[in-house]
Amino acid sequence: MKSQIVFIFLTLCGASLCQGQGCENVIGDASCNAYKSLGYCTYEGVENLCYKTCNPVECDDTPCLNLPTISSNGYNEPNSTFYFAGPPVAYVCNAGYILEGPDTNTCLLNDTWTNGAPTCVPACPPLPVDSALYIPSSGPYREGDIVEYRCVNQTAAVVGNPFSTCVENNTVLSWSLETLPTCDTSGFCGPPPMIAVDGLNPESRDYASGSVATYQCRERRVLEGSSSTSCINGSWTEPAPICYQDCVDFQDCTNNVNFNYCTHPIYLSQMEELCRKSCGLCSNCTSPPTGDDVIAAPSGPFMQGSRVNYTCANGTLFGADSNLCLPDDVWLNESPVCYADCPDLPTIANGGNLPNGTTHSHGTTVQYSCDDGYMLFPPTENTCNDGNWSESSAGECRKICEALPQLHEHLVATTSPPFYLAGDSLNFTCSNGTLEGSATVTCSASGNWSTFPTCRADCENLPTVVANGGQSQNETTASHGTIVHYFCDEGYQIISPTFNLCNDGNWTEIFPAACVKICDTIPMLDELLVAIGNDSVLIQGQTVGFVCKNGTLDGPSTLTCSANGTWEYEGSGMGSGFMGSGMGSGSGSGMGSDDVFPTCIAECGPPPIDGSLILTNAALPEFVEGAMVEYGCRFGMTSDPTTSVCQSNAEWSLADLPLCSP
CATH class of the missing domain: 2.10.70 (Complement Module; domain 1)
Incomplete structure (x- = not known):
């Protein structure tokens, strides 16, 4: 029937309702009201049309053009180039898209549209489903x-x-x-706990996990406790509250009405409190329960509904901080307990504690912590228990040691933990070579390491003495720091180096010592002879030169120590041969003989003479050692010695000249 009315309505409204001379009352008020009752005149445009149809006014028959259309993925119905006022145009999206915006548009009598164009946006895919x-x-x-x-x-x-x-x-x-x-369904709770008296309880049935049951009290009753409880994992979170009659604000209890009067249904429903009070149904409580150091205030008397608050004379309150007087001299709660506070918390060096402070209440657990760069060792916490700390001392903050330095490639630690703390020690060995320094290093209280050792490599291929000597060890391999001493056979003199030191894989000397022959000491055959370079020990290759203090050198001017320990010469004597040696000039050697050593031929000056004497044989060209002169008297004769000889000391033998007498 509804679709038929719509058809008639659209037929009427789709026709030219205005004939150009003004609006005609095409349909009567009854018909218009009928449309309105069906809801067709509740839409903008249609309502205007009803108004226009039912109330003649001046109007315009011009159709609407340029319908706002969906840009993509949709279309409109009906699809036309123009539209008359009244009938709505529907917007539709293609499959897989959702309309966003108005789903219809209506041409108004003034040739405008009620809405802009909607859009078609992608629709989400179908949701995954499960039968449960x-x-x-x-x-x-x-x-x-x-x-x-x-x-x-x-x-x-x-x-x-x-x-x-x-x-x-x-x-x-x-x-x-x-x-x-x-x-x-495993988390179901059974019926919630119920209020025993004067309560309005929740439904007594099973509840699913997450459900909440609520409580109320009967009129003129006070609820004490939680007004709701929740079903969590099969259990109810709160116990049932209680509902009680509060008598504190009533007038003093007097038996001023007859009990039967009080129990009359009319008065029970309208004046229950007064009746209960007057009939002695409101009771008083004796003093509330109080433990050691627990103070209840205010003081009595305590009427039903009275509340007291608990405090501690010393320490901290644990338990209910208040209590309520219930009927029949019953208090709602047991007495709380007062526990003593704990003073003088053991403190920790290089760290702190949370909560801060040194005095804390019973049950407080203090957590110890360390400053940056320190590690905490037990105890890590301390709990106050009625005035006493659970731990007599705090934990220990030990300094974390600095990272190990770059170690020698052959230095090996016996342990390798992830970190080290003050007081820890490390022992080292060498995978190759010799350990130099202490094998143990220790981390100090400040986190610094003592001096680390190092590994020194062994030395190989010791340079050895080739001949006429040896060294203090025969092995050619030695550890770092080893000193090898060189020595020579008897009759040989060592030439540096006298020792070799192994230093981290290298010998300090690349060549060994040499052993050279020692020559005999040069005899000093002549007191006038001076040997130049005549050391206490004369060795192979050493040369000694000779000069005379006075006189002429007879023999070689230099001698050289040969490899076999004998003295050899190369040079000449005085030109006519070695005086007294019978050897000619040239080179040669004295093999184990003193013949090779030169001597000095002394030279004396002209013999002394005075005017009374004459020299009878003074015609010699030189006055050399052994030369003799003869003295004679110029006048008279002498009895003194007259012969003087040139001695080896270059002195004349005649110390005093002879005396001549007439």
Whole structure:
């Protein structure tokens, strides 16, 4: 029937309702009201049309052009080049797209449209489904929409993430939830705990995990406790509260009404408190329970509904901080306990504690910590227990040692922990060579290491003495620091080096010592002879030169120590041969004989003479050693010696000249 009315309406409204002379009352008020009752005049445009039809006014028959159209992925119905006022035009999206914006548009009488064009946006793919789950909302869905999965069995709990979002990934829409949640019935709670008296309890049945049950009290009753409890993993989180009659604000209890009067139904419902009070139904409580050092205030008397607060005379309160007087001289809670505070917390060096401070209340656990660069060792915490600390001393903060330096390639530590602390020691060995320095290094309290050792390489191929000697060890390999001494056979003199030192794989001397022959000491045959270079020890290759203090050298001017330990010469004597040697000039050697050594032929000056004497044989060209002169008297005779000889000391033998007498 509705579609038929719409057809008639569109037929009437689609015709030229205005004949150019003004609006005619094409349909009556009754018909117009009928359309309105069906809801057709609630849309903009149609309502105007009804108004126009039912209320003649001046109007325009001009149709609407340029319908705002969907740019892509959609179309409109009907599809025409012009539209008359009244009938709506519907917008439709292609499959896989969702309309975003108005779903219709209506031509108004003034040749305008009620809406702009909508758009068609991609729709999200179908949601993954499970027979145990359902989604309260219905699609289609667009990018950014979030859906929630719920259990078909409403007493079951959803396990896992119940939310999934439509997201775009590389221009393709998909749902973010990769794994669907499941439904669990194992977390059910039985009926919640119930209020014993005067309560309005929740329904007594099984509840799913996550459910919340609420409590209320009967009118003119006070609720003490939690007004709700939750079902979590099969258990209720809160006990049932209590509902009690508060008598504190009533008038003093007097038996001023008859009990039967009080129990009359009319008065029980309208003046219950007064009746209970007057009939002695409100009770008082004795003093509230209090433990050691527990103070309850205010003081009594304590009427039903009275509340006291607890404090500690010393220490910290543990338990309920208040109490309530209930009917029949019953207090709601037990007395709390006062525990003593703990002073003088053991403190830690190079660290601190949280909470801060040195005095803390019972039950407080203090956590120790260390400054940067330190490591904490137990105890790491301390707990206050009624005035006493659980630990008599704090933990220890030990300095973390600096990183090990670059070690010698052959230096090996016996242990290799990830880090080292103050007081730790390391022992070292060498994989090759000899350890130099202490084998143990220690980390100091400041985190610094003592001096590290190093590895010194062994030495190989010791340079050895070739002949006429040897060395203090026969092995050619030695460890770092080894000193090898060279020596020579008897009769030979060592030439540097006298020793060789192994220094980290290298010998300090690349050549060994040499042993050379020692020559005999040069005899000093003549007191006038001077030997130049005549050392205490004369060795092969050494040369000694000779000169005379006075006189002429007889023999070679130099002698050289030969390899066999004898003296050899090369030179000449005095030109006519060695005086007294019988050897000619040239070179030669004295093999184990003193003949090779030169001597000095002394030269005396002219003999002394005075005017009374004459020399009878003074015609010699030179006055050399052995030359003799004869003295004679010029006048008279002498009895003194008259002969004087040139001695080897270049002195004349006649010390005094002879005396002549007439």
